[in-house]
Amino acid sequence: MGKHILILEGDGIGPEIVREAVRVLDVVNRQFNLGITTEHGLMGGCSIDAHGVPLTDETLARARKADAILLGAVGGPKWDKLDRAIRPEKGLLKIRSQLGLYANLRPALLYPQLVEASSLKPEVVSGLDILIVRELAGGIYFGEPRGIRVLENGEREGYNTYKYSESEIIRIGRTAFEMARKRNGKVCSVDKANVLEATMLWREVMDELHKDYPDVELSHMYVDNAAMQLVRAPKQFDVLVTGNMFGDILSDAAAMLTGSIGMLPSASLDKDGRGMYEPCHGSAPDIAGQNIANPLATILSVSMMLRYSLNEPAVADAIEAAVGKVLDQGYRTADIYTEGKTKVSTSQMGDAVVAALN
Numbered sequence: 363m364g365k366h367i368l369i370l371e372g373d374g375i376g377p378e379i380v381r382e383a384v385r386v387l388d389v390v391n392r393q394f395n396l397g398i399t400t401e402h403g404l405m406g407g408c409s410i411d412a413h414g415v416p417l418t419d420e421t422l423a424r425a426r427k428a429d430a431i432l433l434g435a436v437g438g439p440k441w442d443k444l445d446r447a448i449r450p451e452k453g454l455l456k457i458r459s460q461l462g463l464y465a466n467l468r469p470a471l472l473y474p475q476l477v478e479a480s481s482l483k484p485e486v487v488s489g490l491d492i493l494i495v496r497e498l499a500g501g502i503y504f505g506e507p508r509g510i511r512v513l514e515n516g517e518r519e520g521y522n523t524y525k526y527s528e529s530e531i532i533r534i535g536r537t538a539f540e541m542a543r544k545r546n547g548k549v550c551s552v553d554k555a556n557v558l559e560a561t562m563l564w565r566e567v568m569d570e571l572h573k574d575y576p577d578v579e580l581s582h583m584y585v586d587n588a589a590m591q592l593v594r595a596p597k598q599f600d601v602l603v604t605g606n607m608f609g610d611i612l613s614d615a616a617a618m619l620t621g622s623i624g625m626l627p628s629a630s631l632d633k634d635g636r637g638m639y640e641p642c643h644g645s646a647p648d649i650a651g652q653n654i655a656n657p658l659a660t661i662l663s664v665s666m667m668l669r670y671s672l673n674e675p676a677v678a679d680a681i682e683a684a685v686g687k688v689l690d691q692g693y694r695t696a697d698i699y700t701e702g703k704t705k706v707s708t709s710q711m712g713d714a715v716v717a718a719l720n
């Protein structure tokens with residue numbers, strides 16, 4: 363039976379960029395006879411406006427049934443003053459936790475055509491192709507107890523709990539090893555095992571799990587060194603696996619190595635490989651409604667969806683090749699524009715990718 367996709371455009375530039383990604387999905391669906399069906403739903407500010415909450419139970423139920431979810435982005439100043447419990451971002455956290463999306467994959471891939479857009483020297487970043495695997499459902503962002511309390515001397519104290527169970531480490535470790543098998547066969551596990559017991563266990567469990575993947579090379583690195591190595595010699599990495607907080611920080615640093623947030627897709631997967639796919643950037647309210655946003659991160663999210671949830675790697679390759687071709691042709695949205703290139707709108711970039719696929 364054909365696969366079914368739930369599309370959540372979200373807010374701000376969401377509808378504009380998702381429109382182009384869906385056009386690309388429609389084209390490959392026909393070309394490769396994939397039999398994919400789609401439906402649309404609301405999440406974020408648009409859902410608050412329509413239903414009073416960022417994610418309704420009905421939309422969540424449809425998300426559970428779908429094979430994959432394509433998301434634009436959520437949020438914007440219109441909803442910033444609402445009570446924290448019903449802000450747009452709550453919809454995102456809810457769908458991640460309810461669907462058990464614990465593995466966040468963020469590739470940092472530098473297209474050779476955009477090497478000038480990076481803040482690092484071309485020789486340091488050209489050919490860069492890293493995959494960061496971040497644990498998304500545990501660690502210090504979720505650990506209990508947490509809070510702000512008043513001590514006996516009247517002073518306030520903030521506290522959080524950093525913990526990972528063996529099973530949580532094993533499932534994210536497996537994701538990293540499996541990904542490395544499809545790439546260059548190297549995993550670097552990032553921790554702070556010299557200071558934090560939680561990550562001493564992380565390192566031990568990664569070593570034990572490695573016995574199941576003897577064909578993959580495993581190394582360990584402390585997070586402070588990893589931050590340094592990412593800007594010094596990022597090409598040494600293939601797959602980098604780490605916990606929620608370290609992954610949050612390192613994946614943003616890795617993203618900027620590629621020069622533009624408008625180019626970076628992401629995937630958040632559950633234990634069966636079902637997932638939600640979205641660009642790494644937000645809803646960009648400053649440029650919403652102007653048809654100037656870069657749709658390529660969302661188009662590349664469709665490609666990740668085909669690769670990881672729909673098991674169609676050849677189709678994913680075709681989309682990535684089409685994106686490479688439009689960059690070769692010199693088409694650039696404003697965020698990646700440099701002199702001498704052809705500046706295009708959101709929809710013109712979509713046109714160019716569709717033409718490259720045809």
Ligand code: NAD
Nearest residue numbers: 435436437438624643644645646647648649655656657697
């Ligand atoms: P942002 O990523 O939306 O924007 C940062 C800057 O990058 C802006 O100048 C924006 O114009 C630019 N930019 C982002 N995407 C672009 C694209 N595709 N093409 C061209 N330029 C692009 O981050 P922000 O401004 O901090 O946040 C705006 C809103 O998005 C906030 O409400 C925030 O909460 C939300 N947000 C949502 C997500 C998500 O849905 N996953 C992620 C991050 C931020």
